[in-house]
Amino acid sequence: MRQAREAAGLTQERFAELIGVSPQNVSCVERGLAGVSLTVLRRICETLHVSSDVLLWGRSGGNDAEILARRLEQLPPEQFRVVQNVINSVLELTVLPEEKKGPES
Numbered sequence: 001m002r003q004a005r006e007a008a009g010l011t012q013e014r015f016a017e018l019i020g021v022s023p024q025n026v027s028c029v030e031r032g033l034a035g036v037s038l039t040v041l042r043r044i045c046e047t048l049h050v051s052s053d054v055l056l057w058g059r060s061g062g063n064d065a066e067i068l069a070r071r072l073e074q075l076p077p078e079q080f081r082v083v084q085n086v087i088n089s090v091l092e093l094t095v096l097p098e099e100k101k102g103p104e105s
Helices: 002-007 012-019 023-030 038-048 052-057 064-073 077-093 097-101
Strands: none
Touching: 002 023, 002 038, 012 023, 012 038, 038 052
């Protein structure tokens, strides 16, 4: 859970607030000292955009592109457009010179 929380850019305090538990509870769960109810597990999965399999068994819910796509689907339309513009700008910077020329005639 800690890895998924950190990957989502959330502090223990903010994450605890989002899922409705105390920061101390988040800390205990991450250290394996406490468990969570099914209701809290569901909130954790929804907040982190991961499957319960990932948290419980360490199985990946897909490749990085699939995980990113699922997270992007959760964004409100305006935030999605902002992220889309940033990604497109970065991709334009990474285009190789050969790709810019187009197909050879």
